[in-house]
Amino acid sequence: MASSILRRFIPRKTTWMYGQRMMSSTIDVSVDEQTGIALMKMKRKPVNSLNLEFLQDIRNTIVTLEQNKKCKGLILTSDVPKIFSAGIDILEMYQPNEERLHNFWRALQDMWLQLYMTPLATIAAINGHSPAGGCLISISCDYRIMAPNYTIGLNETLLGIVAPFWFKDAMCNTVGYRETEIALALGKLYSTDEALQKGLVDEVVTSEQIMEAAQRKMLEYVKIPNMARAMSKQLMRQETADKLCSTQDSDVQNFVNFCLQDKVQQSLGFYLEQLKKRKSK
Amino acid sequence: MASSILRRFIPRKTTWMYGQRMMSSTIDVSVDEQTGIALMKMKRKPVNSLNLEFLQDIRNTIVTLEQNKKCKGLILTSDVPKIFSAGIDILEMYQPNEERLHNFWRALQDMWLQLYMTPLATIAAINGHSPAGGCLISISCDYRIMAPNYTIGLNETLLGIVAPFWFKDAMCNTVGYRETEIALALGKLYSTDEALQKGLVDEVVTSEQIMEAAQRKMLEYVKIPNMARAMSKQLMRQETADKLCSTQDSDVQNFVNFCLQDKVQQSLGFYLEQLKKRKSK
Amino acid sequence: MASSILRRFIPRKTTWMYGQRMMSSTIDVSVDEQTGIALMKMKRKPVNSLNLEFLQDIRNTIVTLEQNKKCKGLILTSDVPKIFSAGIDILEMYQPNEERLHNFWRALQDMWLQLYMTPLATIAAINGHSPAGGCLISISCDYRIMAPNYTIGLNETLLGIVAPFWFKDAMCNTVGYRETEIALALGKLYSTDEALQKGLVDEVVTSEQIMEAAQRKMLEYVKIPNMARAMSKQLMRQETADKLCSTQDSDVQNFVNFCLQDKVQQSLGFYLEQLKKRKSK
Numbered sequence: 001m002a003s004s005i006l007r008r009f010i011p012r013k014t015t016w017m018y019g020q021r022m023m024s025s026t027i028d029v030s031v032d033e034q035t036g037i038a039l040m041k042m043k044r045k046p047v048n049s050l051n052l053e054f055l056q057d058i059r060n061t062i063v064t065l066e067q068n069k070k071c072k073g074l075i076l077t078s079d080v081p082k083i084f085s086a087g088i089d090i091l092e093m094y095q096p097n098e099e100r101l102h103n104f105w106r107a108l109q110d111m112w113l114q115l116y117m118t119p120l121a122t123i124a125a126i127n128g129h130s131p132a133g134g135c136l137i138s139i140s141c142d143y144r145i146m147a148p149n150y151t152i153g154l155n156e157t158l159l160g161i162v163a164p165f166w167f168k169d170a171m172c173n174t175v176g177y178r179e180t181e182i183a184l185a186l187g188k189l190y191s192t193d194e195a196l197q198k199g200l201v202d203e204v205v206t207s208e209q210i211m212e213a214a215q216r217k218m219l220e221y222v223k224i225p226n227m228a229r230a231m232s233k234q235l236m237r238q239e240t241a242d243k244l245c246s247t248q249d250s251d252v253q254n255f256v257n258f259c260l261q262d263k264v265q266q267s268l269g270f271y272l273e274q275l276k277k278r279k280s281k
Numbered sequence: 282m283a284s285s286i287l288r289r290f291i292p293r294k295t296t297w298m299y300g301q302r303m304m305s306s307t308i309d310v311s312v313d314e315q316t317g318i319a320l321m322k323m324k325r326k327p328v329n330s331l332n333l334e335f336l337q338d339i340r341n342t343i344v345t346l347e348q349n350k351k352c353k354g355l356i357l358t359s360d361v362p363k364i365f366s367a368g369i370d371i372l373e374m375y376q377p378n379e380e381r382l383h384n385f386w387r388a389l390q391d392m393w394l395q396l397y398m399t400p401l402a403t404i405a406a407i408n409g410h411s412p413a414g415g416c417l418i419s420i421s422c423d424y425r426i427m428a429p430n431y432t433i434g435l436n437e438t439l440l441g442i443v444a445p446f447w448f449k450d451a452m453c454n455t456v457g458y459r460e461t462e463i464a465l466a467l468g469k470l471y472s473t474d475e476a477l478q479k480g481l482v483d484e485v486v487t488s489e490q491i492m493e494a495a496q497r498k499m500l501e502y503v504k505i506p507n508m509a510r511a512m513s514k515q516l517m518r519q520e521t522a523d524k525l526c527s528t529q530d531s532d533v534q535n536f537v538n539f540c541l542q543d544k545v546q547q548s549l550g551f552y553l554e555q556l557k558k559r560k561s562k
Numbered sequence: 563m564a565s566s567i568l569r570r571f572i573p574r575k576t577t578w579m580y581g582q583r584m585m586s587s588t589i590d591v592s593v594d595e596q597t598g599i600a601l602m603k604m605k606r607k608p609v610n611s612l613n614l615e616f617l618q619d620i621r622n623t624i625v626t627l628e629q630n631k632k633c634k635g636l637i638l639t640s641d642v643p644k645i646f647s648a649g650i651d652i653l654e655m656y657q658p659n660e661e662r663l664h665n666f667w668r669a670l671q672d673m674w675l676q677l678y679m680t681p682l683a684t685i686a687a688i689n690g691h692s693p694a695g696g697c698l699i700s701i702s703c704d705y706r707i708m709a710p711n712y713t714i715g716l717n718e719t720l721l722g723i724v725a726p727f728w729f730k731d732a733m734c735n736t737v738g739y740r741e742t743e744i745a746l747a748l749g750k751l752y753s754t755d756e757a758l759q760k761g762l763v764d765e766v767v768t769s770e771q772i773m774e775a776a777q778r779k780m781l782e783y784v785k786i787p788n789m790a791r792a793m794s795k796q797l798m799r800q801e802t803a804d805k806l807c808s809t810q811d812s813d814v815q816n817f818v819n820f821c822l823q824d825k826v827q828q829s830l831g832f833y834l835e836q837l838k839k840r841k842s843k
Contacts, residue, residue, distance in 0.1 A: 121747070142747060157513050160506040168516055173739050177454050177517070178480060184513040185402070185423060186505060199740060224748060225722040232719050232746040235730055236739070438794050441787040449797055458735050458798070459761060465794040466683070466704060467786060 024057045028079060031065070036072035036222050037215065038065050038120075043079035047086035050133045052100060054089075055107040058137075059114045066118060072222040074118070075214045076141060077125035082150070084124075087132030093259045094268045105255045108133070109248055112166065116140040117241050119230035121221035125214040127207050131155050131189060136167050139174045142221065142233070144201040145213050151189040152200060158187030160267050164251065166244045173240060175199050305338045309360060312346070317353035317503050318496065319346050319401075324360035328367035331414045333381065335370075336388040339418075340395045347399060353503040355399070356495045357422060358406035363431070365405075368413030374540045375549045386536045389414070390529055393447065397421040398522050400511035402502035406495040408488050412436050412470060417448050420455045420481070423502065423514070426495055428488040432470040433481060439468030441548050445532065447525045454521060456480050586619045590641060593627070598634035598784050599777065600627050600682075605641035609648035612695045614662065616651075617669040620699075621676045628680060634784040636680070637776045638703060639687035644712070646686075649694030655821050656830045667817045670695070671810055674728065678702040679803050681792035683783035687776040689769050693717050693751060698729050701736045704783065704795070706763040707775050713751040714762060720749030722829050726813065728806045735802060737761050 026044040031037075040061055042048045050058075065071045078084045092104045115122065115137065122141040130138050130152040138144050138152060146152065154171055156163040163171075163184060171180045175198050182188060195201045205213045221229065244251065258264060307325040312318075321342055323329045331339075346352045359365045373385045396403065396418065403422040411419050411433040419425050419433060427433065435452055437444040444452075444465060452461045456479050463469060476482045486494040502510065525532065539545060588606040593599075602623055604610045612620075627633045640646045654666045677684065677699065684703040692700050692714040700706050700714060708714065716733055718725040725733075725746060733742045737760050744750060757763045767775040783791065806813065820826060 142743070157505055157509045160509045162509050162512040162516060165516060173743070176457060176738060176740070178457070181423070181454070181514075181517045184517060185510055186501060187509075220748060224719055228719045228722045228724050228749075229747055231724040233743075235724060235727060236743045236746065438786055438790045441790045443790050443793040443797060446797060457738060459738070462704070462735070462795075462798045465798060466791055467782060468790075 024061075026054045027057050027061055029061055029065070031068060031071050033070045035215075035219065036070055037218050038068075038071050038074045039211075040065075040074060040076050041079035042076070042085060045080055047083045048078055048080050048134070049086045049089035049091075050108065050111075051089040051092050052104045052107050055104070055111045059107070059111040062114045062118055062120070065120060071120065072226055073121040073123070073218045075123050075125055075211075075218060076137065077211065077214070078128050080128070083128040083134075084126045084130040084150070084152075085134030085137055086129070087134045087136075090268060090272060094265065094272060096259060098256065098260070101256050101259060102252055105252045106248070109166075109244060109251065112136065112140060112170075113241055113244065116170065116237055117234065119226075119233070121218060121229065123214050123218050123221070125210045126150065126152065126201065127210050132163075136170060139170045139200070143203075143217055145203045145205060145210055145217065146192050146195060146201040147207040147210050148192045148204060150192055152192075152195050153187070153189040154183055155187040155189050157184055159271065160264075164255070166240070166251075169240045169243060173237075305342075307335045308338050308342055310342055310346070312349060312352050314351045316496075316500065317351055318499050319349075319352050319355045320492075321346075321355060321357050322360035323357070323366060326361055328364045329359055329361050329415070330367045330370035330372075331389065331392075332370035332373050333385045333388050336385070336392045340388070340392040343395045343399055343401070346401060352401065353507055354402040354404070354499045356404050356406055356492075356499060357418065358492065358495070359409050361409070364409040364415075365407045365411040365431070365433075366415030366418055367410070368415050368417075371549060371553060375546065375553060377540060379537065379541070382537050382540060383533055386533045387529070390447075390525060390532065393417065393421060393451075394522055394525065397451065397518055398515065400507075400514070402499060402510065404495050404499050404502070406491045407431065407433065407482065408491050413444075417451060420451045424484075424498055425482040426484045426486060426491055426498065427473050427476060427482040428491050429473045429485060431473055433473075433476050434468070434470040435464055436468040436470050438465055440552065441545075445536070447521070447532075450521045450524060454518075586623075588616045589619050589623055591623055591627070593630060593633050595632045597777075597781065598632055599780050600630075600633050600636045601773075602627075602636060602638050603641035604638070604647060607642055609645045610640055610642050610696070611648045611651035611653075612670065612673075613651035613654050614666045614669050617666070617673045621669070621673040624676045624680055624682070627682060633682065634788055635683040635685070635780045637685050637687055637773075637780060638699065639773065639776070640690050642690065645690040645696075646688045646692040646712070646714075647696030647699055648691070649696050649698075652830060652834060655826075656834060657827065658821060660818065660822070663818050663821060664814055667814045668810070671728075671806060671813065674698065674702060674732075675803055675806065678732065678799055679796065681788075681795070683780060683791065685776050685780050685783070687772045688712065688714065688763065689772050694725075698732060701732045701762070705765075705779055707765045707767060707772055707779065708754050708757060708763040709769040709772050710754045710766060712754055714754075714757050715749070715751040716745055717749040717751050719746055721833065722826075726817070728802070728813075731802045731805060735799075 026042065028041040028043055030039050044054050062074065065074055088108070092101065123143045123145065124138040124141040126138055126144060126146040129150045132155055135152050135154050154163045154167055168180060168184065171183060175183070179198050190198065190200055192201070192204055196204050203213065203217070307323065309322040309324055311320050325335050343355065346355055369389070373382065404424045404426065405419040405422040407419055407425060407427040410431045413436055416433050416435050435444045435448055449461060449465060452464060456464070460479050471479065471481055473482070473485055477485050484494065588604065590603040590605055592601050606616050624636065627636055650670070654663065685705045685707065686700040686703040688700055688706060688708040691712045694717055697714050697716050716725045716729055730742060730746060733745060737745070741760050752760065752762055754763070754766055758766050765775065765779070
């Protein structure tokens with residue numbers, strides 16, 4: 001089952017690899033073959049919001065790295081100032097083309113399954129705000145290091161949206177059931193300090209030191225026998241991943257139906273209007 | 282499934298509503314239509330013990346409030362000094378009429394399902410001791426505030442009784458598996474301070490300030506978009522509720538069989554004898 | 563189901579009971595009929611490693627104690643200096659007889675099921691290092707007291723091995739999902755202090771005081787009504803035990819297949835070589 005999750009990937013043609021460096025318009029990846037550690041920088045300006053193509057790029061990058069036998073660990077970070085990722089690109093949901101809407105949600109599912117179940121050790125170096133989908137990416141890594149004075153959380157409820165069950169499952173697996181219940185009910189955005197206290201992140205260091213801290217921690221992970229570490233991860237996470245795998249189609253359909261409601265389109269319109277006003281100030 | 286749980290209610294005829302005020306002999310309810318916050322005071326003297334009719338009244342109250350479109354949140358508290366609720370009325374279990382015993386346990390299940398799954402935001406203002414069934418009511422709310430120098434816990438084991446699996450599930454969802462294991466094995470009653478430390482309650486304030494603190498917290502909950510908050514709660518709790526829903530009949534039968542054992546009747550008799558002696562002192 | 567687990571025992575003929583004292587070559591057991599507390603000392607020199615016969619002895623001891631109506635609680639400790647138990651005897655896995663390999667893993671499963679589900683209250687007095695299988699025995703008790711300056715943990719990953727799912731389940735039930743994920747990924751051995759902080763043990767006292775502390779805590783457990791305490795334990799643990807019960811055969815087969823791989827035999831050989839060198843220094 002795990003291998004079927006990990007293998008059913010068909011690559012898009014937008015990620016190239018030259019020697020140890022892969023490039024796409026939204027992602028910059030380099031692999032240190034000495035240490036076996038890859039670094040992936042998200043650079044979809046201005047806020048690394050997750051649209052269809054960006055989600056596919058993230059997934060493709062992970063798959064390509066999995067196929068590189070010298071690569072054992074992956075550090076995810078942002079190349080955009082003050083934002084790790086702002087989460088789902090709301091424009092994908094507003095006045096959508098229905099087929100693209102399907103593909104978008106499927107791409108989000110597939111990116112998550114690839115990241116959550118990857119045999120690579122994964123560390124999020126959260127060097128900026130990380131709401132909603134940004135939080136999902138963070139909690140799907142094996143370890144989280146966060147810089148001070150940012151926020152992180154599944155704040156969907158605040159926008160009148162309900163987090164999908166698999167966001168909830170990944171959150172429960174990180175901070176436990178009770179804290180997840182509070183987090184979802186209130187759409188809570190945790191400050192860096194609160195996130196550390198509740199176990200939503202594992203370590204806090206300054207933005208200047210975050211890459212060094214991530215490298216140091218990753219060396220702990222990659223020195224562990226590779227196959228055993230990957231199988232331990234599968235042992236822990238397979239059940240959670242299988243819950244989505246067995247209902248991917250209906251999960252897509254639920255999302256599409258939700259988006260196409262008049263009410264939802266109206267609130268998205270209102271929300272986007274507000275965003276524009278804020279920017280123009 | 283959720284809606285079937287929430288809708289299959291048939292009201293008893295003992296709760297009346299005049300304007301914003303509902304009355305029964307055991308419950309006093311008022312709704313502030315400005316804030317959308319309802320306040321329910323339990324007043325079944327002397328200790329708010331849960332008998333058949335009281336359980337039905339609690340459930341009816343919740344159902345009625347759910348049907349009031351202006352009501353978004355419910356604060357539960359006690360109007361009886363120093364006791365939030367003493368839990369199940371032992372007299373329902375001692376020398377019972379078998380049919381009433383059935384109905385009693387079913388009413389406990391139904392009250393719990395209604396409270397645990399209600400789309401209303403719920404806060405327990407625990408202004409007195411809260412053992413056994415009192416603890417169940419508390420942990421089924423979304424948030425708990427407790428006054429100092431009281432006790433709370435699932436202490437059934439101490440009485441030679443085993444908590445039903447759904448009490449255990451609600452406890453696990455509040456304090457986690459390991460603490461629940463200790464709590465049940467020892468029938469542990471937590472002091473207010475211990476309860477805070479273990480996450481069994483979320484906040485401690487003096488009895489004088491508890492209603493104000495509950496109102497303040499509830500304002501946080503009711504300002505969240507209503508439907509998204511209710512659906513997040515359902516997302517978290519449906520699986521736990523479904524476990525009982527799918528076995529309600531056998532759970533009733535187990536309870537009835539347990540109660541009707543000679544041994545159990547003897548210990549209940551002994552326990553009630555002791556209670557009488559303590560009172561006459 | 564529980565009773566089937568607890569009853570399907572067929573005793574080996576190596577444990578004798580004279581009055582209140584049972585003897586085998588690897589275990590010393592005494593029962594204090596006054597308090598109902600049994601003390602089991604593991605003494606398979608040099609490190610209480612778990613081979614087929616030792617596992618059977620542990621299980622037989624528990625079964626015999628369960629049949630003693632005066633016995634309510636069991637304290638497990640080590641009679642070997644500085645080691646509680648070093649875990650599985652690697653010699654069972656290296657160049658194995660296949661039938662014995664089958665029986666060995668089955669004995670480990672059966673010992674675990676007996677210990678994890680025993681109606682006796684169980685306390686581990688961890689007076690030495692407790693890696694891998696030693697940690698499993700510890701986390702399968704109801705309560706853990708540990709002496710300072712030792713280590714405990716499921717460190718299988720470090721050896722290139724993956725902990726079986728039921729080790730993982732018992733660990734999750736002790737320290738929660740997130741800590742288990744870290745523990746398994748890194749094969750983490752916790753110092754006594756870390757173990758206390760993460761909830762992997764419940765109490766720390768000096769080696770000199772550990773037996774007294776275990777006795778004191780056990781008195782709390784055995785004064786609770788016996789049947790209710792045992793049934794509460796079953797209520798908590800049955801689901802976890804059933805996961806193994808329903809797949810015992812395939813779990814044995816997985817283990818046997820794993821062991822018989824050339825790669826695994828090579829690393830075991832290498833590991834045993836290193837052990838020898840360390841000893842000869």
